[in-house]
Amino acid sequence: MSTWARAWHDALYGEDGFYRRAEGPSGHFETATHGPVGRALATTLIGLARDAGAHAVVDVGAGRGELLHALRDAGHEGPLLGVDVVERPADLDPASGWVRSPGGAALPSARDVEEALGAPLDGALVVAHEWLDVVPCVVAQVDDAGSLREVHVDPDGTETLGEDVGADDLAWAQRWWPAREPGQRVEVGRARDDAWSGMLDAWRPRAAVAVDYGHVRSQRPEPGTLSGYRDGAVTAPTPDGSCDVTAHVAVDSLRHDELVMGADAVRRWGPSAASPEHDLARRDPAGYLDALARASAAAALLGPPYGDFWWVVARG
Secondary structure, X not given: OEEHHXXXXXXXXXXXXXXXXXXXXHHOXXXXXXXXXXXXXXXXXXXXXXXXXXXXXXEEOOOXXXXXXXXXXXOOOOOEEEEEOOOOOOOOOOOOEEEEOOEOOEOOOHHHHHHHHOOOHHHEEEEEEOOHHHOOOEEEEEOOOOOEEEEEEOOOOOEEEEEEXXXXXXXXXXXXXXXXXXXXXXEEOHHHHHHHHHHHHHHOOOEEEEEXXXXXXXXXXXXXXXXXXXXXXXXXXXXXXXXXXXXXXXXXXOOOXXXXXXXXXXXXXXXXXXXXXXXXXXXXXXXXXXXXXXXXHHHHHHOOOHHHOEEEEEEO
């Protein structure tokens, strides 16, 4: 058996890991980066970049370049860069850069990122869209004696309790996710905190935003959120490379200047969800249909699940 954190990392980012497979994550599920909703998300990010004074965008955990495509389609004219564990997608816009990442919490150096971006990072918005929820973290459980112990797992998902969590992880849990009753689980967010802060310190961007499923201390999910996704459906988290493995993010422990709900982010920086005037249908039928599609996509970002995502904003 292995710790969940180690098995999780190998299952997603190892040589035959889930994120390295040919079909990519989009072969199993869609996120807000896809289709018309992706363009509405991109428009919102362009608004945030403008508000922050950033002219370049770096997408961490870029998948197969879906958000980069959406940003270009939405009218972003500045430098774009995708960062992920795979080679540059063949259909990526030639004007967009790409750099491979080791995977998980590990990221390329600032020098490599700036070289691939073709612009300094102090003028960039870094976007981490559903990155931190797949940065593996310690999964722990309170035993019958009240001790918080690390959960171990086999490739088939069979679990057992291992050693007590380390001092740093225990301190994090006591501050951010206190658990005392036998059977209570904690997804220790220290690895995500370190990954996020490490990126901010190493890259020093103009601004950064993590967009993800999340929770705050007053609303921690007692059974935890560790889940698997395969072929468009939720499944048991199995660290064998056959499915995505994810856990929601403790967003309040992340370094931030603002915590914004997704729906509020769209209202603040994004496109309007208001329906176009009916008179436009008579004057410009094609324009009316286009405006209606844009409004529908924006409305999709206001409702669940995307409107319930957290936007964790850090400014340089």
